[in-house]
Amino acid sequence: MASTGAAAGVRDGGELHVxxxxxxxxxxxxxxxxxARKIVAVGDVRVTFLSAAANVPRIKAILGGSPAATVAVLRLPHVPGLPEGAHSTAEVDADGAELLKIALDATRPQVETLLASLRPDVILFDFATPxxxxxxxxxxxxxxHFSVxxxxxxxxxxxxxxxLVGDFASAPEGFPPSSPLATGVPAYQSADFAYMYATFHGMPCVYDRVEAGNAASDALVFKTCAEMEGPYIEYITAQHGGKPVLVTGPIVPEPPQVTGDDDRWSTWLSTFPDNSVVYAAFGSETYLSSAAATELLLGLESTKLPFLTVLNFPKGTDAEAELNKCMPPGFDERVKGRGAVHTGWVQQQRILQHRSVGCFVNHAGLSSVVEGLVAGCRLVLLPMKTDQFLNAALFARELRVGTEIARRSVDGWFSREDVRDAVAAAVAGDGGEESRWREFFMDDAVQKTFVRDFVDGLRKLKG
Incomplete structure (x- = not known):
């Protein structure tokens, strides 16, 4: 599978400041x-990264210590109802996440000052700050506008x-007819998408923020490539009157660093044969209800395979108490020696890359799917909200990567048998498409070409 990106252009004109x-x-x-880490590696590119103070250590760790990437700290003003010192959605509940948008809006004078003093060539901004x-x-x-x-x-x-559609049950006019989503989505997904039009605290809804940002921007940027999503990129370009649409490639993450927590799970995983373990995890901010988590655990138990499950819970809840609510009666004793359930952070990439992990049950978050494919795992997809539903359709039904867990169309309910059957189908498959996409994501030359082409696009945008 070869990249269809444009040939590398002329890379002169001095340093590019993003x-x-x-x-x-x-x-x-x-x-x-x-x-940021990938574009500074191209050379003659400098990045200034804006965020709140508490996020800086994790940002610097991802940036990898390059002197060409620096972080400028924004002071978040006090917002009634937002906990003092809350600098990311990881520290707040759902309403707190909405209040963080108010806090970000209030940083506009600081951002304007930084723009005026640093005079970057290009600024990449997110949906919340059009x-x-x-x-x-x-x-x-x-x-x-960079959409993640x-x-x-x-x-x-x-x-x-x-x-013009009025609701989300149907695809918009002109949507690619070859897409599995061209005929619309089930009722439970359409109901979830209604959040796009919901307003909180008198603020613009997500749809209005995105639309405003797209309209005002000089270009749109997506974390994808034509090989994965060509028809959708073309449709977006047409919808925005031919405005430049730049792609970064899938942004395959760098290999993780070894931490002390790795020893715990590495030791446990090492007791099982190669590719025998099912790993189930849903990101740090996707939560299953107690009933859904119970069905998941019973489904994994019924596979008869060893498994490691990570379940997280909303901020402000007692995670251990919530985890206990999910555990079926007698479950611990029945799966003793082959099943483990954990709540809290884990080094997911290292778990996925362990020789014993062969199947990854996940929420169809874009980064998680890429991580699973890069690690060589068979994928089972259990999307729980918004973008995840659409990602699952793209990967499982269009790119033939992964197996979706069957759901009831009215409310999205799934049973333990649905979990068991999806895992069995994924494990029994030949993995041909997963292998093909893994080779594509792991092709260093292809991925570097995506990044170089993206930097060329930014230089062209700069003029």
Whole structure:
């Protein structure tokens, strides 16, 4: 599978200075920082990264210590209802995440000052701060909206044509007819997508923020490539009147560093044969209800395979108490020696790359799917919200990567048998498409070409 990216252009004209300003969620911060690390490695590129103080250590770790990437700290103003010192969605509940948008809006004077003093060539901003483009324009700074979501999500949920549809059950006009989503989505997914139009604390809804940012920006940027999402990229370009659409490639993460926690899980995993363990995890901010988590655990138990499950819970809850609610009666004794359930952070990449892990049950988050494929795992997809539903359709039904767990169309319910059957199907498959995409993601020359082409696109945007 060869890259269809444009040939490398002329890379002169001096240093390119890129400012990056992601939303205060690590599902957004991490892709921005991973991209920053990759573009500074091209050479003659400097990055200034904007975020709140508490996020800086993790950002610097992702940036990898390059002197060409620095972090400028923003002071978050006090917002009533937002806990003091909360600097990311990892520290707040769902309402707190909405209040963080208010806090970010209030940093506009600081961002304007940094833009005026540093004069970057381009600023990449996130969905929550469409005003960045207006702040950059008088200074001659180009602004590009960088979406950390797949192109299919933009194409289905936030293109201008969707305002004409009225709801999310149907695809917008002109949507790629070859897509498995062309005929619409089940009722439970459409109901979930209604969040895009929901307003909180008198603020613009997500759809309006995205639309405003797209309209005001000089270019749109997506964490994807034509090989994965060509028809959706073309549709988005047409929807925005031919505005430049740049792609970064899938941004394959760097190999993780070894930590002390690795020893615990590495030792446990090493007791099992190669490719025999099912690893189930759903990211740090995707939560299963107690009933759904119980069905998941019973389904994994019924596979008769060894498994490691990581379940996390919303901020402010007693994680251990919530975990106990999910545990079926007698479960611990029945799976003793072959099943483990954990709550809290783990080094996911290292677990996935362990020789004994062969199957990855996940929420279809874009980064998780890429990590699973790079690690050589068979994928089982259990999406729980918004972008995850669309990612699952893209990978399982269009790219033939992974197996979706069957769901009830009305409410999205799944049973233990559905979990068991999906794992069995994934493990029994030949893994041909997973292997093909793994080779593509692991092709260093291809991935570096994506990044170089992206930097060339930014230089062209700069003018």
């Amino acid at each position: 400012m990056m300003f992601p939303f205060l969620a690590f599902g957004h911060i991490s892709p921005f920082a991973q991209l 005003w960045v483009a207006d702040a950059a324009r008088p200074l001659g700074v180009k602004a590009a 979501f797949s192109a299919v999500c933009e194409a289905y949920l936030t293109v201008p044509a969707h305002r």
